Amino acid sequence: MSTEPETTEDTGPGTPEGLETPEAPEALGQETAPEESGGGRGAGVEKNAEVSGDAGAEDAEVSGDAGDGAVESGDAAGGAAAAEGEGASQLSEAEAELAAQRVERERIERRKAEKKGTVESGAKLSGKAADLLAAIRAVESGEKPAATVFAEPEPAPRRPAPEPVRRPQPAPAALAPGAPAAEAVEAVRRVLGEGGAPEALAPQVAAALGEGADTTLREDPWQLLRIGGVRPEQADGFARALLGAACAPDDERRVRAVTVWLLEQAALAGHTALELPALTAALAQRGVPDPDAAVQDTIAEGEALVFQDALEEPGAPAPHEEDGEEGEAERPVRVLVGLERYALAEESLADGLARLVNSLSEEAAERWEAASAGATGGAAELARAVAGHGLVLHTGAEAARAEPAALLGAARAAGLRAFAVCHTPDGRRRLAALVGEEPEAAVGTVAGLLSGAEGPGRDADGALDLDLLIVLDAPQLDVESAAMLVESLPDGARLVLSGDPAVLWSAGPGRVFADLLAARACPQIASRTPDPGPLGELVSGIGVGELHQVEAPGKEIVIVPVRDAGEAVHRTVQLVADSVPRAIGVPPEQTVVITPGHGGAAGSRALNSALKERLNPGPGRFGGFDPGDRIAYSPAPGRTVPGRVVNADADGLHLECAGAPVVVPRERVEQCVRHGWALTAHQAVGGRWPAVVVVLPGDAAQTLSRPWVYTAFSRAERHLSVVHGVEQALPKAVAEIPAKARTTRLQTLLRTQVAAAG
Structure with a gap:
């Protein structure tokens, strides 16, 4: 496994120093000799000098063109000054005055002669006026059609737009057949406005609560928690605005809504139910005065179900009736509370x-x-x-x-x-x-x-x-x-x-x-x-909790140490755009970057912004996207389909995903589409790419686990680069941190x- 970083461009921001030790194995693309690297710097200096010279020559030429008239009049003025200087002692003041007048008359005569000649219209125009005049003449002469001459020029290139930050969005509610009526949405919007809630939630609330949604929301403001992205403290504020003094922490409407919300959050974390002690503890943290009563009330209203499951103890004998006693021997049970939809799905x-x-x-x-x-x-x-x-x-x-x-x-x-x-x-x-x-x-x-x-x-x-x-x-x-x-x-x-x-x-x-x-x-x-080659050997070891040092003679695995998140981003872009294509032969469009999360200085948003600037720069005119952008499209929670942007129009953003056209409505783009050069491991699971760059910045150490590392590393078919900034946290995660329990x-x-x- 190679540990020395690849140097494919001049030393710049984020390039580690002091890592070229003799005992370090050969790094990715290290066939570039030091002389070549130095030559690159020399070439860069020569190019800068050449550009500076060209710019200086151009400036001189422009100054000369603009100053022709000034030079000519300056010659005459210079001659007068010379004559005056040379004969000052020989000419009287009157004679000197006559000589100066004679020079001035000659200059005036030359100007009159110039004015008698043909003056080309527009000769003194410049800038937009000159461009407009040239366009008119081109149309009049028939050289160009008006449509091409007067077409709006291409906009000036702007700095690429960064990956849009995804604000918390209400999850799309399960709509009944047909969208809610406009009158119903407007009625809900008025209630939301009275309570200080975002009126943009009106369509989702009307769809989720059904007929009479405005009345339901007014009578039970905590029903707002049924909309994805709304938190209990926000629903409490909404309830206080509507109910005033009648709003209390122990309101039965509140405790039921918060209980259901906690079960929904547990489902998002992968649980199909929660153990009763865990649920009551969470309710207490949310300010519910009597958590046990809250759970009982929620169950009585049919908004949650309760289960008692016998616990299996390893080596314990099967329950049996004791001699002379009725009934089975007692077996420990656990009490679980869950939402009906997941409970029924599991039983089904x-x-x-x-x-x-x-x-x-x-x-x-x-x-x-x-x-x-x-x-x-x-x-x-x-x-x-x-x-x-x-x-x-x-x-x-x-x-x-x-x-x-x-x-x-x-x-x-x-x-x-x-x-x-x-x-x-x-x-x-x-x-x-x-x-x-x-x-x-x-x-x-x-x-x-x-x-x-x-x-x-x-x-x-x-x-x-x-x-x-x-x-x-x-x-x-x-x-x-x-x-x-x-x-x-x-x-x-x-x-x-x-x-x-x-x-x-x-x-x-x-x-x-x-x-x-x-x-x-x-x-x-x-x-x-088994999976073959060095990659197969590495991943197999991770699966059993061991991070082996694997021999990779074909540069199948390369470790790139970094010191901070900025350096991690720089080295990642360098690997995707330069090193992997040159040394491995895998183009950037067949390489994916995998990182632990979306946020942070080296999360998917920051990496996608940097990769877009390098690989497909553009202003992001379509909600942060441009034609040719690689994207990750999520048609439903838990499903991610890679693709690319084709164009956009009034219908929405047009994508090509897995060879099929997809149109994402404009209002759904922010929720469903992200840039896709960099993904999380959860987004990448189920897919494989010829080359993978796994980015492990220092702030990701606490999020790593053996399944995460296994999933990220096993997405590579031919080559794996690890941008490594977590030091000993990586082998510790592989050896000691299993999957989070569900x-x-x-x-x-x-x-x-x-x-x-x-």
């Missing part, structure tokens, strides 16, 4: 998985045997497991994707209705390259399959017309998407969930793949196909299903 998912496990049919036994016989290597073991089970889990890294791809091909060759889905369009592209035969008919995305835009379609009962569904990138499945997929499968169908368990979990609530692996309720096939119920529900099935 567990029921659907149990249905698939218990509904195997013998009708297609011969075809499954043929599919098993047609698979080879690791795919053969997977095919045998799928032939005999309704649910199979498959684990492995990038190279292991060849096994579900081979299973898909063998199943389709045997006449089975098989289809595979991935998390991103890039994942679909990579899987389609492995499948080969009719990729459009065999491979899609999870979102495309659920929406009906991709896949085999549905039968008369609404179920997918499939015998086998393979889901790759399974760790990115949230509980609701997983429940919809399982509910859509018919009885007797097989489901294979395949993915790398070491990557970051889903953006939405739940940890479906991890819970299924932990529950051990179905066969698990672990691929024995509170879910799926594992308990699955074990209950297994126990019920015997």
Whole structure:
């Protein structure tokens, strides 16, 4: 692994000094000799001198042109002065006066002669007046059409606009069929204005609260918390403005709204429920006087559900009836509180998985045997497991994707209705390259399959017309998407969930793949196909908690030490624009930058601004974007599709994402579109690029974890550069910091299903 920084341009801001030690391995692109670097500086000096000389000559020429008349009159004046000086002692004062008058008359005569000649119109004009006169003559003479002559000139280049800072925006509410009426929106706007809330929230409030939204909001101001981006202290201020003295911290309307808001925030963090002590502690921090009563009131009103799940203790015997005593032995339980939508999704998912496990049919036994016989290597073991089970889990890294791809091909060759889905369009592209035969008919995305835009379609009962569904990138499945997929499968169908368990979990609530692996309720096939090369060796070590020093003779891995965030940004731009294209042969458009967050001096906003200035400068005339900008488009929370800007018009921002045109309405651009040269690891999961630059500024040390590092480093196919400013925090994160825990119920529900099935 190389540790010496690449020097591809003259020493400038952010270039580390004192790092060229003899024992340091060769850095990326270090084939540039010191003489070449010095020559670059010399060339720069010569160029500056040449430019200065040219500018000086131009200035002299302009001064001479402008001063022709002045020189001519100056000659005459000089002659008079000379004559006066030489003959002062010989000429009288009268004679000297006559000589001066004679010179002046000659000058006047010359001026009259000039005026008698033809004077070209506009000869003394300059600037815009001269340009306008030239344009008129060009049109009159027929040299140019008026449309081209009088076209508005291109605007002067301006400094590229920085990446727009995303202000907290209300999340788009789930709209009922048809937008709210204009009268309803206007009524809500008046209520918001009375309470001092932003009137721009009116459409979202009217859609979220439905008919009579203004009355509902006036009677219960804390309903404003149902709008994404609104915080309890803001809702409290709104309530005080409307209710006056009637507003109190223990108002039952407030405590219910704050309880639901806390559960929603937990869902955004990945939890499908919260343990009761954690919820009551959070309520107390929000100024709720009686947290226990608040939870009970919320449950009684049906706005949340409560569960009691038995805790499984390793090695504990199964509960049994004691001799002479009635009932089961006591088992510790945990009390959970969750929102209905996630609770029902988790229970529906567990029921659907149990249905698939218990509904195997013998009708297609011969075809499954043929599919098993047609698979080879690791795919053969997977095919045998799928032939005999309704649910199979498959684990492995990038190279292991060849096994579900081979299973898909063998199943389709045997006449089975098989289809595979991935998390991103890039994942679909990579899987389609492995499948080969009719990729459009065999491979899609999870979102495309659920929406009906991709896949085999549905039968008369609404179920997918499939015998086998393979889901790759399974760790990115949230509980609701997983429940919809399982509910859509018919009885007797097989489901294979395949993915790398070491990557970051889903953006939405739940940890479906991890819970299924932990529950051990179905066969698990672990691929024995490792990712090749130095990158594969590095990532495999990170997966088990070890950050190895890997030999990279082909510069597959390069470490670039930096001292601060400014230097990190400078070196990142240098790597993407110069070093990687020259030394590795990967152009900037095939390189992605990954950083821990959007904010900060070396976050995605700062990096995207610097990369745009270097790679696609422009004024950002379309809400901060210009044609040719690389973007990250998020059509829904947790989904990021890379693309580029094509243009913009009254309809919105026109993008090209995964080869398909996309139009983002103007009011949605700020929420859904970011510049895409630099991404976070969560945005990058599911995709891979020929070259990746991972930026680890010093202020990111506290955010690192083993899954984050594994995900970021494993996005690279050929080359990985690490802009390293966190020192020992990186190996510590790999060795000691696992994934952040999520509170879910799926594992308990699955074990209950297994126990019920015997």
